Amino acid sequence: MDGNRFSPPSAEIAIEFADVSFRHPNGPLALDGFSLAIERGETLALVGRSGTGKTTVLKLINSLLPTQSGVVRVEGRATSEWNPIKLRRRIGYVLQEVGLFPHMTIGRNVAIVPRLEGWPEARVRARVDELLNLVGLDPKTYADRYPRELSGGQRQRVGVARALAVDPPILLMDEPFGALDPLTRAEMRREFQRIQSQVRKTVVCVTHDMGEAFSLGTKVGVLSGGKLAAFATPTEIIRSNNPEVKIFIDSLPKIETGED
Amino acid sequence: MRLIEFWLNNSWEFLDAIFRHLALVAASTGIAVAAGVPLGVVSYRNPRVGAPLVGLANVVQTIPSLAMFGFLIPMPLIGGIGAKAAVIALILYALLPVIRTTTSGLKSIDPSAREAGLAMGMTGRELLYQVELPLARTAILAGVRVATVVGVGTATIAAAIGAGGLGEYIFRGVASVDSVMILAGAIPAAALALVADLTLTWLEHWFAPDRGKGGKLRVGAVATAAAAALLLVIGGLIWSERSGGRLVIGSKDFTEQVILGELLAQTIERSTKINVQRKFNLGDTLVCETAMQAGDLDLYVEYTGTALTAIFKQPVMLDSAEVNRRVDAGYAATGRVMLPPLGFNNTYVILTRGDEARRLGLKTISDAAKYSPDWRAGFGSAFLDREDGYRGLVQAYGLKFRGTPLAMNLSLTYLALAEKQVDLISGDATNGLIAKLDLYPLEDDRRYFPPYHAVPVIRSETLKRHPELRAVLGRLAGKISDQEMRRMNYEADVERRDARSVVTAFLDRHPEINQR
Numbered sequence: 036m037d038g039n040r041f042s043p044p045s046a047e048i049a050i051e052f053a054d055v056s057f058r059h060p061n062g063p064l065a066l067d068g069f070s071l072a073i074e075r076g077e078t079l080a081l082v083g084r085s086g087t088g089k090t091t092v093l094k095l096i097n098s099l100l101p102t103q104s105g106v107v108r109v110e111g112r113a114t115s116e117w118n119p120i121k122l123r124r125r126i127g128y129v130l131q132e133v134g135l136f137p138h139m140t141i142g143r144n145v146a147i148v149p150r151l152e153g154w155p156e157a158r159v160r161a162r163v164d165e166l167l168n169l170v171g172l173d174p175k176t177y178a179d180r181y182p183r184e185l186s187g188g189q190r191q192r193v194g195v196a197r198a199l200a201v202d203p204p205i206l207l208m209d210e211p212f213g214a215l216d217p218l219t220r221a222e223m224r225r226e227f228q229r230i231q232s233q234v235r236k237t238v239v240c241v242t243h244d245m246g247e248a249f250s251l252g253t254k255v256g257v258l259s260g261g262k263l264a265a266f267a268t269p270t271e272i273i274r275s276n277n278p279e280v281k282i283f284i285d286s287l288p289k290i291e292t293g294e295d
Numbered sequence: 296m297r298l299i300e301f302w303l304n305n306s307w308e309f310l311d312a313i314f315r316h317l318a319l320v321a322a323s324t325g326i327a328v329a330a331g332v333p334l335g336v337v338s339y340r341n342p343r344v345g346a347p348l349v350g351l352a353n354v355v356q357t358i359p360s361l362a363m364f365g366f367l368i369p370m371p372l373i374g375g376i377g378a379k380a381a382v383i384a385l386i387l388y389a390l391l392p393v394i395r396t397t398t399s400g401l402k403s404i405d406p407s408a409r410e411a412g413l414a415m416g417m418t419g420r421e422l423l424y425q426v427e428l429p430l431a432r433t434a435i436l437a438g439v440r441v442a443t444v445v446g447v448g449t450a451t452i453a454a455a456i457g458a459g460g461l462g463e464y465i466f467r468g469v470a471s472v473d474s475v476m477i478l479a480g481a482i483p484a485a486a487l488a489l490v491a492d493l494t495l496t497w498l499e500h501w502f503a504p505d506r507g508k509g510g511k512l513r514v515g516a517v518a519t520a521a522a523a524a525l526l527l528v529i530g531g532l533i534w535s536e537r538s539g540g541r542l543v544i545g546s547k548d549f550t551e552q553v554i555l556g557e558l559l560a561q562t563i564e565r566s567t568k569i570n571v572q573r574k575f576n577l578g579d580t581l582v583c584e585t586a587m588q589a590g591d592l593d594l595y596v597e598y599t600g601t602a603l604t605a606i607f608k609q610p611v612m613l614d615s616a617e618v619n620r621r622v623d624a625g626y627a628a629t630g631r632v633m634l635p636p637l638g639f640n641n642t643y644v645i646l647t648r649g650d651e652a653r654r655l656g657l658k659t660i661s662d663a664a665k666y667s668p669d670w671r672a673g674f675g676s677a678f679l680d681r682e683d684g685y686r687g688l689v690q691a692y693g694l695k696f697r698g699t700p701l702a703m704n705l706s707l708t709y710l711a712l713a714e715k716q717v718d719l720i721s722g723d724a725t726n727g728l729i730a731k732l733d734l735y736p737l738e739d740d741r742r743y744f745p746p747y748h749a750v751p752v753i754r755s756e757t758l759k760r761h762p763e764l765r766a767v768l769g770r771l772a773g774k775i776s777d778q779e780m781r782r783m784n785y786e787a788d789v790e791r792r793d794a795r796s797v798v799t800a801f802l803d804r805h806p807e808i809n810q811r
Contacts, residue, residue, distance in 0.1 A: 151421060
């Protein structure tokens with residue numbers, strides 16, 4: 036079954052949330068006693084309506100937000116005990132708006148973290164070429180271009196390449212393909228599956244699109260009311276009777292026909 | 296054509312003025328950028344510090360530039376006269392645009408770029424240097440451009456405190472009602488502002504964050520070159536300002552004062568080996584007085600009546616001997632020495648147009664009182680303020696005017712009278728324009744105006760260092776009659792000769808002054 040396609044060699048826990056609650060300043064409760072364990076090498080697709088705290092989950096993992104109550108563990112260690120800089124350099128992050136730096140060429144964008152890590156220049160260059168090839172962009176053509184010279188899909192590929200630059204064990208993706216047109220989105224999903232089959236990261240991918248969750252995730256988590264309403268393989272999710280989950284499943288055919 | 300002739304005839308002086316002007320602007324803008332960008336970063340990162348900082352810079356920006364230079368003269372360390380005080384004032388003006396555009400440039404960066412930087416594990420410093428500052432570059436350069444253009448304009452006023460530059464032509468031109476000389480300073484100043492604006496606009500475009508190939512290397516190179524040039528310019532300014540062992544001679548900002556300053560300078564140069572530095576066109580009496588108190592000025596020519604009332608705040612007095620005695624005592628008590636009077640008495644005269652005086656048969660101020668209710672009057676602002684000026688005059692003669700008298704620059708009043716903008720002004724008895732513009736001095740028949748004898752004033756310390764100056768400058772005593780002074784003023788104002796050659800001619804007419 037689908038869920039075993041990228042199954043890890045061992046069932047080690049890479050990311051763990053234990054009874055985590057989070058309230059944004061002057062805002063509603065985003066997470067309310069949220070618990071979750073993600074095994075190494077798994078791809079978790081996290082779905083939920085807008086404002087259900089999906090992005091909050093990602094930002095708690097890489098410490099862009101501080102833990103308020105409960106514990107978030109990355110590789111067995113509470114994020115509050117990690118040096119946030121070291122932690123973030125072990126976690127690739129792909130944003131919805133891509134967040135490529137407009138003043139840097141594609142090559143320099145991809146090379147940021149290796150350079151921050153102080154890699155020798157020759158190794159940086161080799162890695163940039165390798166990564167651009169991995170995401171299907173010819174380094175000779177694209178390395179010296181600026182982000183504004185690329186299409187949305189190409190920029191998204193660069194965003195993935197940049198996040199993978201120092202081969203981090205964990206990859207976070209926040210609505211990675213949300214800004215793309217349906218055809219490009221489908222193509223990017225296939226690309227992602229191809230890349231993931233090569234790199235085997237622990238991935239947490241946030242989306243509000245059930246179709247995307249099913250095609251990307253080895254596990255699907257449904258967020259509702261600040262809690263995890265369901266957490267299972269895609270096939271198990273489809274059979275679920277949970278009302279929150281059903282809402283998403285009901286939306287499924289409509290979106291899929293809309294896409295293809 | 297006369298303008299081009301003027302530049303050609305004074306090409307070295309002109310180039311020097313341009314260089315000094317550029318140096319003042321470059322030094323002040325450079326320092327303001329070096330200080331303003333970090334302050335802008337601080338105020339962006341920490342709004343609690345930033346708000347008061349921008350507020351303060353805002354307040355500084357609203358201070359009129361002449362007033363700013365005035366404030367700085369008596370300040371210890373940062374103030375005084377010359378390039379240093381001018382650069383300080385220009386820095387203060389340049390800071391606001393730099394701080395504000397740095398802060399707003401940083402604030403306007405797309406938050407997703409910042410978030411991406413943080414998520415990639417950049418430290419605050421890495422984020423600042425690799426993401427935030429490069430993305431705010433265009434905005435910061437726009438601030439630098441505004442600061443530079445404002446600086447080019449404001450630097451013209453720096454001439455008022457002896458910093459030199461193109462403003463000196465403007466001040467001298469206004470003082471001698473010489474439009475060619477005004478343009479000789481104003482046109483290149485405007486051109487410099489335009490060139491600076493265009494160059495920096497081009498740089499902004501060049502350094503736009505997502506502009507084509509390889510802008511990054513150039514930023515470093517340009518910054519390094521700019522820093523090196525800045526050091527060179529500041530070094531040059533300091534070198535040109537060095538006054539070690541120099542005797543600084545000043546003057547106020549009108550023709551006669553420049554001639555008298557030049558006269559003191561050439562007399563000393565001809566008879567001694569003392570190194571003389573000229574700081575002419577220093578604004579009004581109070582600028583010279585504060586500069587002298589601060590030790591920035593060793594020697595200049597003052598008028599007894601002015602010293603008595605404006606400096607020593609004593610009531611107006613008509614008896615010359617008593618005025619001399621009191622002024623002498625006043626200077627002695629404040630560390631200065633009043634040297635013997637030069638001879639002429641540059642008192643106030645009340646002037647009307649020559650044709651008007653002839654038509655109405657006017658001879659005295661009393662005669663004019665009959666017609667004055669139909670006249671508009673214009674006076675220098677000092678005359679309007681002084682006890683022995685406007686208020687006393689209208690009382691003594693029962694003068695009435697149409698409307699309130701206009702307050703204007705003293706030198707402009709002559710032209711305003713000749714051009715029939717006003718019908719009566721106060722002027723200096725020795726002004727060369729009186730004959731040139733066919734103005735008529737009305738006799739002071741009620742003996743209202745006090746004496747204004749010209750006297751060199753020197754700091755006691757300076758005189759102790761150079762005791763020979765007492766004898767050298769003593770030889771000028773009584774040598775300049777009213778006629779001699781009017782002649783020299785006429786040569787400078789009407790014949791457009793520069794002060795140097797006017798004074799040289801005078802000293803050549805009086806060889807006894809230069810005997811060793």
